[in-house]
Amino acid sequence: MNDEVLAFVENNIATRLLLASHLGALGFHVTVVSSPRAALSHLTSRRVDWLILEEAAVEHAQEVLGNVAKHRHGARIVWLGGAPRQRRVPVEATFATPLRYDEIAQFFSGWAPRVT
Numbered sequence: 001m002n003d004e005v006l007a008f009v010e011n012n013i014a015t016r017l018l019l020a021s022h023l024g025a026l027g028f029h030v031t032v033v034s035s036p037r038a039a040l041s042h043l044t045s046r047r048v049d050w051l052i053l054e055e056a057a058v059e060h061a062q063e064v065l066g067n068v069a070k071h072r073h074g075a076r077i078v079w080l081g082g083a084p085r086q087r088r089v090p091v092e093a094t095f096a097t098p099l100r101y102d103e104i105a106q107f108f109s110g111w112a113p114r115v116t
Contacts, residue, residue, distance in 0.1 A: 003027075003029070003050065003112075004028075004029050004046060004047055004048050004050070005019075005023055005028045005030045005031070005049065005050040005051075006031050006039065006046075006050070006051050006052070006075075007030060007031070007032045007033070007051075007054075008034075008036070008039040008051070008052065008054065008064055009034060009057065009080070010034050010054060010056050010057035010060065011056060012056065015054065018099075019104070022108075023104075023105070023108055026105065026108055027112050027113040028050070028108065028113065036057075036060040043075075049074075049075055051064075051075045052079075052080060053080065054079075054080045054081060055081025076111075077090070077091045077092055078091070078093045078095070078107075079094045079095070080095050080097070081096070081099075082096075093107055095107075
C-alpha cells in the first residue's frame with residue numbers, strides 16, 4: 001500500500017501539481033486540498049502518513065494544526081516556507097521558499113514506500 005500524503009496548499013497551482021507529480025513518482029498517494037475544511041475532513045476520515053502545510057496558508061494552517069494533534073494518528077508534518085513559531089505538533093522538515101522540488105523529492109525518497 002502507498003503511503004498517504006495530504007498537502008494543504010491554499011492558492012498555488014504550480015505547487016499543488018509539482019508536489020503531486022514528484023511525490024507520486026516516488027510511490028506516494030498524494031491528495032492536495034486548498035481549504036482548511038477539506039484538510040480537516042481528510043484528516044478525520046482517512047489515515048495520513050504525511051501532512052504538508054504551506055506558509056501561504058499559515059492563517060488557515062494554524063486552524064488545521066490546532067486540530068491535527070487529535071486526528072493525525074502519527075502523521076509526520078512537513079512545512080513549505082517559514083513554519084510558525086507557535087505550534088502544537090513537531091515538524092519533521094521545513095523547506096524554504098522558493099521551493100526546490102528536487103530537495104523535497106530527495107527528502108521524501110528516504111521515506112518512499114517499499115514495494116513488496
